[in-house]
Amino acid sequence: MGGGITLNHFLVLSLVIFSLGLFTVLTRRNAIGILMGVELILNSANINYLAFAFYGGGKYDGQIFAIFVIMLAAAEAVIGLAVVLAIYQNFKTIDVGATETLSG
Amino acid sequence: MIAQAIFYALAALTVGSALMVAFSRNIVYSTFALLGAFMGVVGIYILLAADFVAMVQLLVYVGGILVLTIFAVMLTAGIADVTVSNRAVGTPSAIVTVGIATSVMLYAVMRTPWHVATTVTALPTTYGIGNAFLGDYVLPFEVASLVLLAALIGAIVISRHEAKE
Numbered sequence: 587m588g589g590g591i592t593l594n595h596f597l598v599l600s601l602v603i604f605s606l607g608l609f610t611v612l613t614r615r616n617a618i619g620i621l622m623g624v625e626l627i628l629n630s631a632n633i634n635y636l637a638f639a640f641y642g643g644g645k646y647d648g649q650i651f652a653i654f655v656i657m658l659a660a661a662e663a664v665i666g667l668a669v670v671l672a673i674y675q676n677f678k679t680i681d682v683g684a685t686e687t688l689s690g
Numbered sequence: 691m692i693a694q695a696i697f698y699a700l701a702a703l704t705v706g707s708a709l710m711v712a713f714s715r716n717i718v719y720s721t722f723a724l725l726g727a728f729m730g731v732v733g734i735y736i737l738l739a740a741d742f743v744a745m746v747q748l749l750v751y752v753g754g755i756l757v758l759t760i761f762a763v764m765l766t767a768g769i770a771d772v773t774v775s776n777r778a779v780g781t782p783s784a785i786v787t788v789g790i791a792t793s794v795m796l797y798a799v800m801r802t803p804w805h806v807a808t809t810v811t812a813l814p815t816t817y818g819i820g821n822a823f824l825g826d827y828v829l830p831f832e833v834a835s836l837v838l839l840a841a842l843i844g845a846i847v848i849s850r851h852e853a854k855e
Contacts, residue, residue, distance in 0.1 A: 590694060591693055591694055591697050591737075592806075593804055593806055594799060594800070594804075595697065596734070596738070597799045598796070598799060599701050599704070599705070599734070601792060601795050601796060601799060602705055602708075603704060603705065603708050603727075603731075604792075604795075605788050605791070605792045606705070606708040606709060606711065606712045607708070607712075608787070608788050608791060609712050609784055609785075609788045610711060610712045612784035612787060612788070613712075613781055613784045616717055618717060618721075618759065618762055618763055618766070619717055619720060621759070622711055622720060622721065622724055622759065623711070623712070625724065625751075625755065626708055626711060626712075626724075626727065629727070629728070629731045629751075632731070632735075632743075632747075633731065633734055633735075633738075636734075636735055636738045636740045636743060637738060639738075639740070640738040640739055640740070640810060641804070641806045641807060641810060642805070642806070642807055643807035643810070644739075644807070644810065644811050644813065646815065646818045646819050646822045647822070649740050649742070649743050649815060649819055650819065650822050650823065650827055652740070652743050653742075653743060653746055653819070654830065654834060656743075656746055656747060656750050656751070657750075657834050657837075657838065658837070659750075659751075659755065660750050660754055660755060660838075661837055661838055661841035663754075663755040663758055663759070664758065664841050664842070664845045665841055665844055665845055665848070667758055667759065667761075667762045668844070668845040668848040668849040669848055670762055670766070671762060671765060671766070671849050672848050672849055674765075674766045675851070680766055
């Protein structure tokens with residue numbers, strides 16, 4: 587690509603997004619917030635796949651894997667939000683600290 | 691020069707929205723900031739000459755996952771006041787963990803001599819992706835449809851309201 591954008595630009599951008607996603611997962615008590623952090627992490631992984639596919643010479647394997655990741659993220663979001671709504675029906679909250687009936 | 695400006699604009703949009711997702715006190719603001727993050731990532735994909743993946747991202751993430759997340763936020767009342775801190779992992783230890791992970795990966799990214807192709811081309815990708823899905827990747831493709839079916843049935847079973855006896 588012209589304009590002096592290298593592979594490292596995209597890798598660092600994806601690293602920043604990954605770090606923010608990891609921070610979100612670690613600090614949120616809200617189950618939906620944790621799921622949003624996971625989405626950020628998956629997006630950063632996809633940026634890496636596509637950057638390596640582009641700068642590695644234009645093969646399609648990286649893009650195929652990115653599509654699989656998007657597909658699995660959709661399945662994960664559906665199941666995760668169904669679990670969150672089931673928890674909300676039982677506990678009337680989605681604070682992950684409050685759902686500790688199994689912790690003795 | 692123009693590509694550089696576009697890249698930095700998209701990166702600023704994505705990182706700014708991700709910052710808001712991570713640090714906003716209100717979960718509703720976080721959810722809407724997620725829209726900006728996803729749109730910025732769509733632009734990054736287009737910049738990487740992945741037109742088909744960008745459109746899939748737009749349809750699945752923005753049209754599907756984000757709408758689902760907004761539904762879940764709206765269906766669970768009284769969640770806007772849940773504070774950011776976590777009992778299991780407090781903010782200081784989270785900052786330490788993220789800092790260590792980020793610095794290790796930054797070191798790896800900067801020190802590794804990546805093999806980069808001498809000429810990079812931006813061609814339409816739909817034809818090649820379709821051939822790959824029905825050629826080399828036909829088994830993962832079929833397994834993926836099975837996974838989606840299982841997720842569909844599982845979501846219905848989990849979230850169905852049981853009738854009381």
